[in-house]
Amino acid sequence: MNIDDLIAIDIHTHAEEPCCGPRDDGYDEFQTGMAAYFRNPAGAKGMLPTVQETAAYYRERKIGAVIFPVDGERETGFRRYSNEEVAQIAAENDDILIPFASIDPAKGKAGAREARRLVREFGVRGFKFHPTMQGFYPNDRSAYVLYEAIAEEGAIALFHTGQTGVGSGMRGGMGMRLKYSNPMFVDDVAVDFPDMPIVLAHPSFPWTEEGLSVAQHKPNVYIDMSGWSPKYFPPLFVRYANSILKNKMLFGSDWPAITPDRWLKDFDAIGIKDEVKPLILKENARRLLKI
Structure with a gap:
């Protein structure tokens, strides 16, 4: 990857489709709900991009992309996209893709062994957790082995x-419980693992202020600005991005x-300041990823 040729690094992109065959039962309904929530018709029509297609899209735009699956098998019943497969395709497109992986913390010591192997053998740079989709509190001690x-x-x-x-708009929210994703639970993780870089994904609504406080207080915590169109960002979020947290905000x-x-x-x-835009779009991620 020639970082100087890129205009930005997108820290938050998804490898969506399950591996090893067609979509699982219920996956179409799930993606239809996601498509309605994000006003993205591709998901409803079963036309989500492959990892290869994602690489081509980002290469055309000269934007680097961190890409990962989400291991929500236990809570959702949907097979995850293979971490190894995502990492292998990322390696084939290493001019533009940076591989992360995802492991359900409930996999315990087996998950910890998988994490070490993925870093050492497949060049995985990070791990995506989705507390709501995985059904756990981030500060649950059972996750600490991972x-x-x-x-x-x-x-x-x-x-x-x-x-x-x-699960937005689906009956019972598809069983997804929002309470697990309060960023204050990640504050404990930042205390107990002070040298592990941590990224809080999204503006943390309705706990935006909690997310900002954790990132401000803990040196190892960053915020990625994904999941929302910036036009919906709360004013306080924009204010912090422009000032106190300008070195910790990441484009996603x-x-x-x-x-x-x-x-x-x-x-x-x-209204992001001209001198702050390069930090958010590329330089903060460059420093975090040690590129």
């Missing part, structure tokens, strides 16, 4: 925070739910 492996391998932990499009789209084209267009209209 965090220990991630920290010891020098990788990054990225946590979904706040409301989610997963939530591809394919939100495209970088849409996100960047709206980002230009929210």
Whole structure:
């Protein structure tokens, strides 16, 4: 990856489709709900991009992309996209893609062994957690064996925070419980793993102020600005991005739910200072990822 040739690094993109065959039972309904929430018809029509297609899209725009699956098998019943497969395709497109992985903390020591192997053998740089989709509190001690492996391998932990499009509008919210994704639970993780870089994904609504406070207070905590069009960012979130947290805010789209084209267009209209834009769009991620 020639970082100097890139205009930005998108820290939050998804490898959506399950591996090893067709979509699981219920997956179409789930993606239809996601498509309605994000106003993205591709999901409803079963036309979500492959990892290869994602690489081509981002290469055309000269934007680097951190890409990952989400291991929500236990709570949702949907097979995850293979971490190894995502990492292998990312390696084939290493001019533009940066591989993260996802492991349900409930996998315990087996998950910790998988994490070490993925870092050492597949070049995985970080791990995505979705507390609501995985059904756990981030500060649950049962997850610590996995965090220990991630920290010891020098990788990054990225946590979904706040409301989610997963299950939105579906009966019972598809069983998804929003309470798990309050960023204050990640504060404990930041205390107990002070040398592990942590990213709070999204503006953490309705706990935006909690997310900002954790990122301000803990040196190892960053915020990615994905999952929302910037035009919907709360004013306080924009104010912190422009000042106190200008070195900790990261561009993220939530591809394919939100495209970088849409996100960047709206980002230009929210009053971010000219000297801050390069930090958010690339330089903060460059420093975090040690590129």
